[in-house]
Amino acid sequence: MQERSSVAELVTVLRRELDRYSPGGKLPSSRALVDRFRVSPVTVSRALAQLAAEGLVVTRPGAGAFRARPRPSAAPAGDTSWQEVALSADGAADLVPRSVDASGVLVSLAAPPSGVVEFNGGYLHPSLQPERAMAAALARAGRRPGAWGRPPMMEGLPELREWFARGIGGAITAAEVLITAGGQSALATALRALAPPGTPVLVESPTYPGMLAIARAAGLRPVPVPVDADGVRPALLADAFRATGARVFVCQPLFQNPTGAVLAPERRGEVLRIARAAGAFVVEDDFVRRLVHEDAGPLPAPLAADDPDGVVVHVCSLTKATSPSFRVSALAARGPVLERLRAIQIVDTFFVPRPLQEAALELVGSPAWPRHLRAVSAELKARRDAMTSALRLNLPEMSLAHVPSGGYHLWPRLPEGTGGTGGTPQAFGSGGEAALTSAALRAGVAITPGRPYFSAEPPAAHVRLSFAAVANVGEIAEGVRRLRTACQEVWGG
Template sequence: MKSDNSIHIVTQALRDLIASSAPGAQLPSVRDLIEKFRVSPATVQNAFARLAGEGLIDPRPGQGTFVRQRPITGAASDLSWQAVALGAGRHAGGSMQDLLALPPPGSIPLSMGYLPQDLQATELLSAALKQIARNPALWDRLPFEGMDLLRAWFAREIGHGNVFSPHEAIICPGGQAAIASTLRALLAPGSTLLVEAPTYIGVISAARAAGITLVPVPGDADGVRPDLLEAALHETGARVFYCQPTFANPSGALLSELRRKQVLKVVADARAFLIEDDWARDLHLGSPPPPPLAAQDPNGHVIYIRSLAKSAAPGLRIAAIMARGAALARLRAARGGEDFFVSGPLQAAALNIVTSPGWKRHLSTARNALAERRDALVTALRAEIGSDIGINVPQGGMHLWMQLPDHVSDTALASDLARQGVLVSPGRAWFPADPPGSYLRLTFAVAPSILREGARIIGTAIRQRGDRQTE
């Protein structure tokens, strides 16, 4: 991939510089390297991470990055044999790595996927950790399915008659792990997974790493189109569909009430599974969303995933998968062979905060702030670019999905913005196949003043792209 090649180029240039520098010499800053190589901040951060892993550099937060030691002299290592041994790569992780890279200090991070620190449940977590520190038994072995009380909480949260019992929930270390485990449990390498278009970049990455073929199913502002889903199930023979019916990432779409019934019927008629990733249920910015699809599924077609990292804090790597029947047995087998069980103190901390009186207050505060910040970004973008700009204003989550003018490349624009310290996510990374247009995903979770400055720079960059087109 282009991203991987850029990382290699920057890494190799830095290796050459290190080889000719004395220990303790300061290397160029992230901003200087961005300007020199015309790459994103994430690419530079990945290059630094590789060199730090090799023991060649000494990153000092707030000071810079310094040469740690000279590379070992003498005959160079020959690592070329690894290319033959490893074979063709299945990971298409460049875009995922860009999103996971920590933003450089002073940047405007409009590409992140978590609440910023000022909206995280850090006080609740700190109090919870102090309390559970007095219980040494939590460091002992736990059932690989998770703590009973935490499993019961996840099952109750679906409501509507308690569709799942606690023993049908499995605790996982975060939503991404839950998605990857579910794909491995339900799909063999070479099989087909249907996904919405666009869809969550994490499921694209996990599916490709597992050797699974992705087939997109288009949707619109009301979510995935049931007629196209039915056609895709029939034409491909696929038996698994990954869906985010509630505030989809990146589009923000909310599957309409009518389509929820239609999608469930299409999946049931095809005797297929639907993986419901309910990542943003806690982050509705108006009226509460409709019940999960799982609440309307009596026959075990829906595999349900719910995570806490988005609504609490990125470090609370706690999620649950819920399923029934043979699918649950498959998931138990997959999870039991992967990481045995999730840390007891982390599970206890999660249970503590979601059952505390402060949890609802935290969610209310976060929702109010997100709604204000969403409106601030939409207003600023329309003022900078025009009221007819294609923005899907979501009723939940933390992302705007913005369609760019036809003449503006999303990846070129993202590179322009990165050189000015504004980090955005190009839309094409969120499509498993060719995108139908040019898009940006913009996070509106950061402070309004930052959002307004980001919108100003984005508007200027789009106008400059248009000026170049007409020259």
């Protein structure tokens, strides 16, 4: 984190000083910049690279860095208003509009402003990421024979597919696994393969906004099926299949996003039986199995491990347990659907870059991997406990019905009938969520409103609070204190 801050500060200073040099003029040497600003050579190198990317500096190996010559004047802006008509006309015949709303995804990807506590993050803080192990794995991978060529199979490296298959368990074999570029890509491939445009797809309610965006972009109609503390409710799932004729149900049976629920043992077989009777597939998004907390008991196996009939299409990933840029995941299926999944992936992306696959193999086969998972497991438990205690002490009005033993967030329900701005009584609906989110940002903490997690009208107002993207438990305490200030502004009192 400190290194990133130093790079940004150095870029700002050098950008201001560029006017001292004529176009083509040489900047001080890297060594001189290191001595002057008392930063590392890596910081100087990254700062110059950023300026070069902005077109302000030109670097010449062995010669140094030079101020770039002015760019030619920009061409006058064109008139793109015709696209509004073209794009609207293109979707006129669609049964379901395919306009894409990526806001729910961007919330967890965009970095908040400097100084803001990040309770809306979707990935591990850099201090929790295995950066050294990943760097070493990538370096070793880059030296492997053939590492920079095509993978020997478009489905992925056989050894990596075998590793994922062992993790899924049951009768899943390496031949039934495809390597994909992250869970989001795998989910998009699965929905394209299983549901034609215009048809319904059953989803948990609430559920991951990124999955809802994928479904809508593909022209599908998400139909909500409520979840409770034990996961999806089988009776309502059966009703939804009968009412809609859907042939796909997307779920997260383990540490569901956002509720943190785990599908109860007695419901697992029932969900598979209901889907099988409907002639439907279950897309299992097993996204945080490797982010189990230290105090959790034995984890249930993936649904795919208990499915001999090919009902389950399984998605799992290394990304959440490593880094947002380590986009290596697996898509597993049995039967004829596997060939359709494979064909769609090849058409869309060709294959996952081989150096990244080789690095994944190096990482998960190294002694650093189990050490990393143990460290993250302990740290996530400590952070979860810190956030839970802080909320119950400082914001008891927020109802925390379930405290998960895995994952990286909490899902508190906001109070109903609380005062609005100025003490005006109101039900705390989605408008209240938006007001609280804005007030929280003003107070210096970024949170995620609950509305994007519902495909229909939500039954209550919620916020999602992540404890993985912050620096430490001290930052959690400060973030909750700032959130209390925001709540007082919105609720009154």
